[in-house]
Amino acid sequence: MTAADGAPADPSKAELGERLATWLEGLGLESHLATAGLPTYVRDEQGRARWTDPGTGEPLTRAQLGQLDQLLHGEGSEPEHAVPVSLVLIARHARLRTELLAGPWFSYETLAELRGASVEATRFSVHKAGNERRLLVVPSGDRSIVPAFQIDADGEPRADLAAVLEPLLAAGMDPWRAWAWLTQPAALLGGEVPERAAADPASAGLVALAAARLAERVADRG
Template structure:
């Protein structure tokens, strides 16, 4: 593919916006619609040889290079979509959690840090701060008791906080499509959710 075809192909797959995050060359179109590819480090225009190299990289997954899809970009797009969905769900900052708990912001910050150290609260880094996903909390702002044994193995594993958040709040294959944190509310299901969490944590450590 030439530069124009590569750009059209990536736009058709909805992957063009994820090139920079993957450390790959990016492109822009001028007012006439002409595609210009740029090196991610130097910002200089790509030559034909560099475009050919990029073409090979993007088509290296799969048995048929003609129809191969750049899996790394697909995964990156999926990760971005999941994170956007998670960020749209209810969360707390130290200030909002302090209000729910009826304590000072400093007290809430200290309690959150201590709970996170014990793997007893999911705390997610975001934009230089942290978010506390609200699904794991009761009306009093404290951790739902049934989730303590579910969170501990996940937070002690090699999974990052975003992965833990995603697994707990989306349909899980290990639970037959149930949402883990919702299934944990059922006394008959909570032990199964804990077992699935342990299994997932073990897999993450391999």
């Protein structure tokens, strides 16, 4: 067997590259390699995995593939059965972002339309409320979006969420994680959804307390 340039191919390199690619595909993690800053691969016309160094754009050497193999299998007590935790987390976060973006949110333009205001005035207002930790503003690509759960019928930040958002944002919690915690059942609230529970005066104090405790954890990790 020869390489594309006529030089003898390295069977061990091809075998290892194929094994890694097939393994990652079985886990559904192949599309997250670039996000993790790891080498990536494409399959050629024959379906063979061709691995590339992200720094140089050159094909990976056998030694580099070996290093990648060790890195991906380096977690857990049984390396042969290990799952690359960092890639799993990246994949999980990507799925979560997709789910969140499938729900309602505002751009500056759509929020301005709801308010009956100009886009410029709306952008200024959103930035001000975000800086004052009264509004969760989430970066998404080259734009900023405002999750709709925190906006009232007039297009203004919900007053009942102020005590919940402030500690989370002050602690530097990742905006995507904050969005997820606020809109999904929370263990700290016995399965209640925080943003919904905050609207009930009977449970608003408990939500604020749960947010403060979560913020403490975030701050300790940071």
